[in-house]
Amino acid sequence: MTSPTPDALLGPADIRDLATTLGVRPTKQRGQNFVIDANTVRRIVRTAQVRPDDVAVEVGPGLGSLTLALLEVADRVTAVEIDDVLAAALPATITARMPDRADRFALVHCDAMHVTELPGPAPTALVANLPYNVAVPVLLHMLDTFPTIERTLVMVQSEVADRLAAAPGSKVYGVPSVKANWYAEVKRAGAIGRNVFWPAPNVDSGLVSLVRRTEPVKTTASKAEVFAVVDAAFAQRRKTLRAALAGWAGSAAAAETALVAAGVSPQARGESLTVEEFARIAEHKAKRHEEKEPA
Known part of the structure; x- marks a missing residue:
């Protein structure tokens, strides 16, 4: 692999120049906050443990800060971008700054929630600065749609990071915690300061690491059946499970x-249950339906 030039990554001036040239103004609607610090994106790639043989997928690449850092290390990078202007500009940025790696890059111009396939080899890693307003549904969709993703590192709002990585019994343990744990072992992997973004967000950011379970949750219930129990349990989280x-x-x-x-215990609450316990509850209802069906 040819090493990228030292200035291949985007700095604050590069980001602002690109934005000006493209007429881009970050929008709250799409949760756009661009990372302007090269050390931060390299740190994210290191923390994600991206390897030279990885096929990395990135959601919401924006102007390409993290994309370029991923291309320094991964074998291939596929970026999923919904914004028309950003999607049109990104390939040219990659070609200009990393010409020797441009053939290793692919762009999917689409809403990540609608992505069902990606070009090239199956992805092995997901690394993304996720838009805060859709972070959890996008994360769960990608994990569900692409089972070959072994390792994930996402940057999200700090409170969302806490919820995703929360353990049973925690005050912030809830639907995102349980559903993420269905797919992976989840943990907090660091914090990111506000000053590395443009514009600077009004909230702190956190890194969350998700390592795909080597063995799925052992259950005869389907994912949909288990998630239905989870949703019901937390819809009225103050109530006992018997009531909820x-x-x-x-x-x-x-x-x-x-x-x-x-x-x-019927008197327990959803926040005390593991994903395996939710699965056992779902199994009982599925079994009862099977018993009721005529032979």
Whole structure:
């Protein structure tokens, strides 16, 4: 691999010049805050443990700060960008700053929530500065759609990072925590200061590492069945599971039966349960439906 030139990455002046040339003004609607510090994007790539044989996918590349840092290390990089102007400009930026690596880059001009396939080899790593307003749904969609993604590192709002990485019993443990844990082992992987962005956001940012489970959650219930229990449990998180799951189960009594069968106290609350326990609850309802079906 040919080493990139020292100034291949984008600095503050480069970002502002590019934005001016393109007539780009970051919008809150799309959660656009561009990273302007080369050391930060290199740190993100190191923390993500990106390897020379990785096929990395990036969501929301913006002007290309993190994209270029990924291209320094990964074998290939595919960027998914929804913005028309940014998507049109990015290939030229890559060619201008890393001409020897430009053939290793691919662009998908699309809403990440609608992506179902990517060009080239299957992705092995997801590394992204996710727009704060859609971070969780995009993350879960990518993990679900591309099971070959082994390692993920995303930068999100600090509070979202806390929720994603929260353990059962934590005050911020909730739907994102459980659903992310369905796919991966999740942990906080650092903090990012506001001054490395343009414009500087009004909130702090955090890094979250997700390593794909080597073995899926052992359950006979489907992901959809398990997630339905999770959604119901946290829709009324102040209530006991017996009450919160009444609608899901058909009645409070049916919910209690499912909980007891799963070895979960009907008086417990969703914030105390692991993903495996939610799966056991889902199994009971699925089994009951099978028993009711005529032979």
